[in-house]
Every structure is written in structure tokens, then in C-alpha cells.
Amino acid sequence: MKTIVVLALVWCAVLAGRDARAARETLELDVAGLQRRVLLYVPDTATPVPPPLVLVFHGRGDDSEAFARAVKLHADWPEAIVAYPRGEWHAEKRQRGWQYRPGQYDDRDLRLTDALLAQLAARFGTRPESTYAAGFSNGGHFVLLLMAERNPAFAAFAVIGSVLPEYQSQAPAKPLLYLFGRGEDPQYQDDWQQTVEALVRQNRTRGPLREFSGCCQRQMAGEGGAPLVFGTYNAGHIWPSRGNEWVRTFFADPWFGAAAARRN
16 A cells, blocks of 8 residues: 655654653654644663654544643653654544544545554564553554554554543454552442453463563463553543653563563
8 A cells, every 4th residue: 555655754853851761852753644743752872773763642622742742751761763653633523533433534534654664663673572552541442453453563562541441353362561559530430340340351361460660560462362450540530650660660661571471
């Protein structure tokens, strides 16, 4: 599918303290005739192997610029390529956001992901075994869709502030971090618990729960499964203050990487 036409690359330095940590780039892609924008941070130091790649999806009503300024995963993980795609306008919601299900909006966001992954692999040599997706709220719902529809393209996933109790997929189990705020609307608390149960079934986890990184519980994979880490944090509908630490720890830990399912 010819969906990639790079229209513009705008470079500028992003400083952390006195030292440049990453190059900031606005990447514009023509995806099936729709102009899409991605805010990209690339490490400024060459490495012998391709760096990790993390795609981070904002919530509904937000955009990539504001979300990147608030989350700053690129600052906390400067060794990784961090991409913040921008969602498109939802006519019925009258906000920017992401598709919830296959076929919605002509799969414009799945197509964007395909185009972005192909472009970054061509330019930087990024590989599925070190490529990750994280999302907040509506962006978290889209990450669950990626887990079902683009499973081979990613090593692991992180979903924050989303509920989907009916989730099920025929895709292989992959390592997943799932977080939810204790201050979220009480009507969603039961949905959170039911979402955990759905993800346990999806990832075929079993055995005792063990503490993970001071925030969560982890359960390792049963036969044909993958690890699941889940828990709540002390906030409402917002990216947690230690969210970057937990996401990076989860993605960078080889136990939760692409090889984890093969070990269990």
C-alpha cells in the first residue's frame, strides 16, 4: 500500500539542561490522501544498534504538541526514538482522537501507524522487537486496537486511563502494562476490574501476583501467554506523575520484552 509521502521535515534542537538530548522533528505524512502529523524526538547520539521506538498516543480532545509537553517521555527516555502522532478530527465527537474499532474512519489511524513504522524503519532501522506503543484514554483504546490488529509490529504495549471490559482478540499475547487512576469517575471502576479480567484471559497469565516497580502487580504468562502488569495510581483522569518511569521500566526490562512469551 502506497501511503507514505514525506512532505516536510522541520528540525530543531531540544535541550535538557545544557546538553542536547534529542532532535525534535515535525514529520508530515500523506496517508491515503490525508495529511497526518507526528512529533518526533530522535536521540542525538549514534548507537551500534537501532534505538528503541515508542509510539505515544494522546487522549481525545488533545493533540501531539500539548501531550508531548505534558508527558515528556522523550525527556525521561532520551535513548529512545519517541513519536507522538496527532489524532484527527472526530466529526461526531467534535474533538481530535483515534479510531476505536477496525474499519472506523476507513482505518485512517491504523494506516497512519503502518506508514509511520515503515518510514522510521527505513530511516533509523527500527525493528518490531524493540518497538512499543503507549496510549492514554482514547489513545489507550487505540493501543488495544493495535494489539489486536497490528500485533506483530510491536514488542509490548502500555495502556493508561482506558477501560474496555469486552476486550478480546485472536492475536498472540504480548506483554502489556495496564494502569488506571483511583480518582477516575467511580462509574468506571467496575469496568477497570472487568478490563483486567479480560486482559488476564487475553494474555493467559497465571500464578501468584508479585509487586512491580512500586506501582503495580505483575502476573507471568501461562502456556502461550505473555506477562501482564496492572494497577492503579493515586490520581484521576491524567497521565500519572511516575508514568514515564513505569512505562520505561516495563518496556526496557528484557523480562517483559519480545522474548518474554518464549521464556514462559
